[in-house]
Amino acid sequence: MDKLNPGPANLLSACDAREAIARGLLSSQDLVEACFARIDELEGSIGAWAHLDKAVAIEQAQAADDIRFRGKPMGALHGLPVGIKDIIDTADYPTERGTVLHQGRRPERDATLVSLLKEAGAIILGKTVSTEMAVYSPGKTRNPHNLEHTPGGSSSGSAAAVAAAMVPFAVGTQTNGSVIRPASYCGVYGFKPSFARISRHGVLTQSPPLDTIGVFSRTLEDLALIADVLMRFDAQDGAMTPVAPPCIGSFLTEEVPACPHFAFVRTPVWDQVEAITKDGFREIIEEVNQRQEKTIDILDLPPAFDELHEDHRKVMEADLARNFADEYSRGKDDLSVVLREMIERGQRVSDSDYDNAIARKGDYDALLQDILDEYDAILTPATPGPAPAGIDATGSPVMNTIWTFCGTPALNVPLLQTPEGLPFGVQVVGAKDDDARLFRTTRWLLDILND
Amino acid sequence: MDKLNPGPANLLSACDAREAIARGLLSSQDLVEACFARIDELEGSIGAWAHLDKAVAIEQAQAADDIRFRGKPMGALHGLPVGIKDIIDTADYPTERGTVLHQGRRPERDATLVSLLKEAGAIILGKTVSTEMAVYSPGKTRNPHNLEHTPGGSSSGSAAAVAAAMVPFAVGTQTNGSVIRPASYCGVYGFKPSFARISRHGVLTQSPPLDTIGVFSRTLEDLALIADVLMRFDAQDGAMTPVAPPCIGSFLTEEVPACPHFAFVRTPVWDQVEAITKDGFREIIEEVNQRQEKTIDILDLPPAFDELHEDHRKVMEADLARNFADEYSRGKDDLSVVLREMIERGQRVSDSDYDNAIARKGDYDALLQDILDEYDAILTPATPGPAPAGIDATGSPVMNTIWTFCGTPALNVPLLQTPEGLPFGVQVVGAKDDDARLFRTTRWLLDILND
Numbered sequence: 001m002d003k004l005n006p007g008p009a010n011l012l013s014a015c016d017a018r019e020a021i022a023r024g025l026l027s028s029q030d031l032v033e034a035c036f037a038r039i040d041e042l043e044g045s046i047g048a049w050a051h052l053d054k055a056v057a058i059e060q061a062q063a064a065d066d067i068r069f070r071g072k073p074m075g076a077l078h079g080l081p082v083g084i085k086d087i088i089d090t091a092d093y094p095t096e097r098g099t100v101l102h103q104g105r106r107p108e109r110d111a112t113l114v115s116l117l118k119e120a121g122a123i124i125l126g127k128t129v130s131t132e133m134a135v136y137s138p139g140k141t142r143n144p145h146n147l148e149h150t151p152g153g154s155s156s157g158s159a160a161a162v163a164a165a166m167v168p169f170a171v172g173t174q175t176n177g178s179v180i181r182p183a184s185y186c187g188v189y190g191f192k193p194s195f196a197r198i199s200r201h202g203v204l205t206q207s208p209p210l211d212t213i214g215v216f217s218r219t220l221e222d223l224a225l226i227a228d229v230l231m232r233f234d235a236q237d238g239a240m241t242p243v244a245p246p247c248i249g250s251f252l253t254e255e256v257p258a259c260p261h262f263a264f265v266r267t268p269v270w271d272q273v274e275a276i277t278k279d280g281f282r283e284i285i286e287e288v289n290q291r292q293e294k295t296i297d298i299l300d301l302p303p304a305f306d307e308l309h310e311d312h313r314k315v316m317e318a319d320l321a322r323n324f325a326d327e328y329s330r331g332k333d334d335l336s337v338v339l340r341e342m343i344e345r346g347q348r349v350s351d352s353d354y355d356n357a358i359a360r361k362g363d364y365d366a367l368l369q370d371i372l373d374e375y376d377a378i379l380t381p382a383t384p385g386p387a388p389a390g391i392d393a394t395g396s397p398v399m400n401t402i403w404t405f406c407g408t409p410a411l412n413v414p415l416l417q418t419p420e421g422l423p424f425g426v427q428v429v430g431a432k433d434d435d436a437r438l439f440r441t442t443r444w445l446l447d448i449l450n451d
Numbered sequence: 452m453d454k455l456n457p458g459p460a461n462l463l464s465a466c467d468a469r470e471a472i473a474r475g476l477l478s479s480q481d482l483v484e485a486c487f488a489r490i491d492e493l494e495g496s497i498g499a500w501a502h503l504d505k506a507v508a509i510e511q512a513q514a515a516d517d518i519r520f521r522g523k524p525m526g527a528l529h530g531l532p533v534g535i536k537d538i539i540d541t542a543d544y545p546t547e548r549g550t551v552l553h554q555g556r557r558p559e560r561d562a563t564l565v566s567l568l569k570e571a572g573a574i575i576l577g578k579t580v581s582t583e584m585a586v587y588s589p590g591k592t593r594n595p596h597n598l599e600h601t602p603g604g605s606s607s608g609s610a611a612a613v614a615a616a617m618v619p620f621a622v623g624t625q626t627n628g629s630v631i632r633p634a635s636y637c638g639v640y641g642f643k644p645s646f647a648r649i650s651r652h653g654v655l656t657q658s659p660p661l662d663t664i665g666v667f668s669r670t671l672e673d674l675a676l677i678a679d680v681l682m683r684f685d686a687q688d689g690a691m692t693p694v695a696p697p698c699i700g701s702f703l704t705e706e707v708p709a710c711p712h713f714a715f716v717r718t719p720v721w722d723q724v725e726a727i728t729k730d731g732f733r734e735i736i737e738e739v740n741q742r743q744e745k746t747i748d749i750l751d752l753p754p755a756f757d758e759l760h761e762d763h764r765k766v767m768e769a770d771l772a773r774n775f776a777d778e779y780s781r782g783k784d785d786l787s788v789v790l791r792e793m794i795e796r797g798q799r800v801s802d803s804d805y806d807n808a809i810a811r812k813g814d815y816d817a818l819l820q821d822i823l824d825e826y827d828a829i830l831t832p833a834t835p836g837p838a839p840a841g842i843d844a845t846g847s848p849v850m851n852t853i854w855t856f857c858g859t860p861a862l863n864v865p866l867l868q869t870p871e872g873l874p875f876g877v878q879v880v881g882a883k884d885d886d887a888r889l890f891r892t893t894r895w896l897l898d899i900l901n902d
Contacts, residue, residue, distance in 0.1 A: 067695070071692075072694075072699060073695040073697045073883070074695055075695035075696065078695065109686060112686065115684055115686050115693050116684075118684075118693035119684040119693035119694065119695065119696070120695065122697050138856070164600075202498075232570070232683075233566055233567075233569075233570040235560060235563070235566050236687075237562065242566050242567075242570035243523075243524075243570065244518070244523070244524040244525055244526035244529065244570065244571065244572050245524065245526065245570070246524050250643060313477065365506035401878070428823065431525070434523075436524065441701065
C-alpha cells in the first residue's frame, strides 16, 4: 500500500484504512476529511445524515492521530469513522429518533455500543437518518443507486451512507427487517447478530424480545471487524448473558473443516418474492451446485411457520403500544398514520395473545435448530426484490421477520442486481449464537462464486 | 505438556492451565477440583476465603467444559478459577465486606469486573477475605509462608490464596497499599493498574479518587492475562474514559526498543525502611548495573513529596467518613477502633483542606511525570520489609501511598526474602496509563537478573 492521497481514502475498506493508519500512510484526520468531502458532494441528494458536526469528528480524529503519534495503545477501530443510527444515544450529537416528538433531544451519555466504539478508537462521524421511531415512516434518505428509489428502512441513513462511501461502516437496528432490508436495497453487507449479543443500553426500545443491533459495511471483513468490537456483554441490557466474544475476524480466515451445506429456504411468504429474485436464486444455486455438487438443497419450512409473521406482528405492535405510550399520549397527531395504527392495533393485543406468541417462539426455535443442525446455513432472499420506486415507503421486511423473531444471525450479501444496476441481496442465516461460523460459511460461499 | 494428573493442576500458572485446557489435556472441572483439594488441605490454617461454594464453582467449570466440548467460543480465561475479594459484589456468593455490619449481604448483581471475568470464561472460585471494609482491621487470614505473620491487607485473602496455590489468580483493591503490600508479604506478583482503568462499579466505595482494582498471580504473564480482561471501559465508573485497552499480554513479549533505565527512588519515608530491605536493594542495584552499566540511578524525590502522605490521609479519611457514614451511624460499636478513629478524623477534615489536598495531586503528578519522562520505571520497596510477626495488624502501606495518590501503575515483583524464607518485594512503578510498558520493562529486569 503506497502513500495515499487524502482524496480517495473514503473509498478504502475499513480494514485497509486501519492498516494504512497503523502504518502511518494515512491519518485519521485525512480519512475523516475525505469522508466529509464525499458527504459535501452527495449528501444534498442522498440525505443519509440526521446530524453532522465536522468540528467534533475532526477533533476526535486529531485525538486518535495524537494517540498514534505518542505510541499509546490503539484499539481495533483506531481512527476509523463510523455512522450511528439516530435512535442510538450519543453524548456528542443530538439523538432525535426520526420524529419531531424528540426534536432537540440531547442525551447526556453515550449508549454502551457507542462507548465500545470509542474505546476501540472509532470516530463517531455523525448520526444517520432513521425512519420515524425506527418503524416505517421514511426520513429524507434516498437510495444512492437510484435517487427515485427507497434506501429501505428503518436504518436508511446507515445503509445509504455506507453505500455512498461516505463512511466505511455504520450501526443500525432491526426489530423486523431494518438492517438486512436497507443493506439489500443499498447493495452493502449487513449483519444482524444473534439476539442479545450487542448491548441495547441507550438505544430506543421498540420491542425488547426483538430489538437487535446490526452493522453495515462494504466488505465481509469490515463487518467482522466492527462486530467483534460490539459483541460484548453489558449487564445493563437485561437480555444478555456473559458469554465469550465470538472473535469473528480470526474465525473468518480459517479454512472450513468440511464443505458447507446450505438449505435454500423459500419461507411461507414465497408468493411475495419477485420473479427477478427467484431467477437470481435459481442461477446462484445452479452455479454453486455445479462447482461443488449438492452444496445447496431446496427446502420448505414446516407448516408451523405459517403463523410466525402474525405472532411477530402481535409482539411487535403490543410492545410498540407499551414503549411508545408516552409519544402516543403527548403527540398522537405528530405520529405518522402508519405508526399510529400500529400502536392502536398493539393496544388491542391481549396479554394472553402476546404470551402465546412468545411461547410459540420456542417451537419455531426448535424447528429452525433442526434445520441448522443439518445445514451450515440457510440461504433465502434478503428482500422480495430490489428497492421499490418511490421514497414514501421503505419496502417490505417480510423476508426478515422469521430470523428476527427467532434471533438467528443473518447476513445480507450483495450478490444480485437488476439490469438497471439496482442491487439486492442474498440473505445467509446461521444457527443462533454461532455467528462466527456464519461468517466463515459465507466467506466460503463467496470464494466458490468467485472461483 | 503431557497429560496431567488432576492432582498438581493447582500448581500450574494460569497461562499453562489455559493452554492445557485449550489442548484438551486438562478439564476446568479437574482444575477446580485440584484447587479445592488444596483449599481442603490448607484453608484451616491459612483462612484465605470468606465464602466458598464448591457446587457453584464446579457447575461453572462444567459449563466451561461443555462450551469447549461443543466447540463454542472460549474467552481469554476459559475455565480458569479466580478468587474475588469480598468487597466486590457477586451474584453467586455473599459479599460481606469483612464486617459484621454487612453479614448476610447478598448482592443481586455481579460487579462489572466479575461480569468481565465471566465473559472471558473464568470460574469464580469464591470470595477472599478482606480486612474490615478494606481498611486495616484484619480478618482471619495468615501468611502462607509463616502462619504467625500477617499476610498484609486489605486484600489479605486474595494474596494468601494465590501464594498457597489455592487459585492461580485473584482480584483485590488498593486505596493505599492494599494490593502491593499483601503481594509483597505473600511473595506473589501484584499489579495495581493506572487509576480508573478497571471498573469499580459494584465494588465498595472507600475513596473515589484513590480506590483502584488490582490483581495477584504467581507469574508476570498471568498478571497480564487477567489484567487484559479487566482493563475495559465501563461508563458506570464515572472516573473512566473510553480509551483503548493496553494489550499487555502481547506487549510483554515484545523486545524493548532500547535498554531501560530505572530510577531507584528512596521516597520521603526512607527512614521507615528496614535494613534488610536496604541491603536487598543495594544488591539488586549492584547486580543489575554490573550486568548492564548505568541501568539504575539513585534518586530522591523533590521535597514537595514530603507532604503527600498527609494529603493522602486527609483525602482517604474524609472519604471514609462520607462513604462509611451509614455504617458509622448504625453500627459504630461494631467498627474496629482503628476504623472508627479514621472516620472520626475524617469527619474533621474541612472541605477546603480536602480540596487543597486534591489540588496538590496535580503538582505531584507533574513532578512524577518529569521523572518518568526520563526513566522507564521507578524501583522502590513494595513494603518497608517482610511481613511483621503477629496477625493483629496488616503492616504498613507507607511505601505504596505515593503511587496510589498519583494513580501510577505499580507492580510487586517477589524478588527478595529473609534467611528464614519470608518473601518481600521490589515495587516497579511506571508512567500513568503506560501499563503495558511497565510490564515489558519489568520483564526485561527479570531477564537481566536471571541471566
